[in-house]
Amino acid sequence: MLQVKGLSKNFGGVQAVKDVTLEVNQGEIVGLIGPNGAGKTTLFNMISLFLPSNSGQITFLNEKIDTATPDDVVEKGLLRTFQTPVGFPKLSLLENLMVVPPNEGEGIFSTFLFRKKIIQREQEHYEKVCGLLRQFNLFEKRNELAENLSAAELKLLELCRQLMASPKIMLLDEPASGVNPVMLDKMVQHILRLRSEGMTFLVIDHNLGFIYRICDRIYCLANGELIASGTPEEISNNEQVKSVYLGAS
Numbered sequence: 001m002l003q004v005k006g007l008s009k010n011f012g013g014v015q016a017v018k019d020v021t022l023e024v025n026q027g028e029i030v031g032l033i034g035p036n037g038a039g040k041t042t043l044f045n046m047i048s049l050f051l052p053s054n055s056g057q058i059t060f061l062n063e064k065i066d067t068a069t070p071d072d073v074v075e076k077g078l079l080r081t082f083q084t085p086v087g088f089p090k091l092s093l094l095e096n097l098m099v100v101p102p103n104e105g106e107g108i109f110s111t112f113l114f115r116k117k118i119i120q121r122e123q124e125h126y127e128k129v130c131g132l133l134r135q136f137n138l139f140e141k142r143n144e145l146a147e148n149l150s151a152a153e154l155k156l157l158e159l160c161r162q163l164m165a166s167p168k169i170m171l172l173d174e175p176a177s178g179v180n181p182v183m184l185d186k187m188v189q190h191i192l193r194l195r196s197e198g199m200t201f202l203v204i205d206h207n208l209g210f211i212y213r214i215c216d217r218i219y220c221l222a223n224g225e226l227i228a229s230g231t232p233e234e235i236s237n238n239e240q241v242k243s244v245y246l247g248a249s
């Protein structure tokens with residue numbers, strides 16, 4: 001579904017990502033781990049087209065997307081979350097999810113010309129929002145301001161926001177950070193449920209226990225380079241991974 005081939009990125013003298021090749025197949029949950037500064041976020045930023053690469057290719061659904069814009073890839077179904085959830089803190093959960101992307105919505109004339117159609121579309125949108133809030137156990141809080149949510153609930157709201165755009169693959173940037181153990185179990189269940197419904201994931205996280213629980217395969221980066229890939233069992237037993245990531249030798 002997603003192929004990255006020979007991707008590199010320099011920031012001045014710093015080579016943040018060096019010749020990285022990886023792939024994510026339909027229906028997989030793939031992890032991306034590595035110590036601080038390994039290049040994980042830079043790689044995510046390039047895959048989601050927030051950052052141009054210096055060399056390499058990105059293919060999504062058999063189409064090269066290297067020269068696309070972030071909006072183009074969202075439209076194709078590639079969405080990402082951020083370490084710090086974005087969204088609108090001063091709006092309620094319902095309002096956060098009712099906000100439509102810039103390529104949707106209606107102009108002033110179409111509001112008069114296609115009134116019935118627009119009302120119907122808004123109703124469908126509202127039902128989708130309520131359905132998602134129920135799935136993620138946030139419905140009771142639908143009228144709360146987003147700024148009053150816990151860190152874990154904010155991560156769930158961020159997932160809902162991305163799901164509103166009906167993604168085919170989701171790139172999750174540290175979904176477990178700041179999430180307490182009880183909520184982490186719920187996060188695991190939500191991700192596994194979404195996968196059972198057909199979603200594909202590429203996930204960065206520093207919480208290895210979480211990564212091992214949810215991932216089918218894992219890539220490990222260090223100093224911008226891929227140093228290992230394999231199943232959770234293979235990665236957890238890999239000596240090179242232990243030495244760079246866990247500081248053991």
Ligand SMILES: Nc1ncnc2c1ncn2[C@@H]1O[C@H](COP(=O)(O)OP(=O)(O)OP(=O)(O)O)[C@@H](O)[C@H]1O
Pocket residue numbers: 011014015016034035036037038039040041042043
């Ligand atoms: N905009 C930038 N300008 C200059 N250097 C950068 C920039 N972004 C990242 N870097 C450098 O690139 C390297 C990789 O950083 P990156 O944030 O991708 O690592 P990471 O694996 O995501 O780290 P962390 O787990 O701490 O978030 C680091 O040396 C970082 O200092």
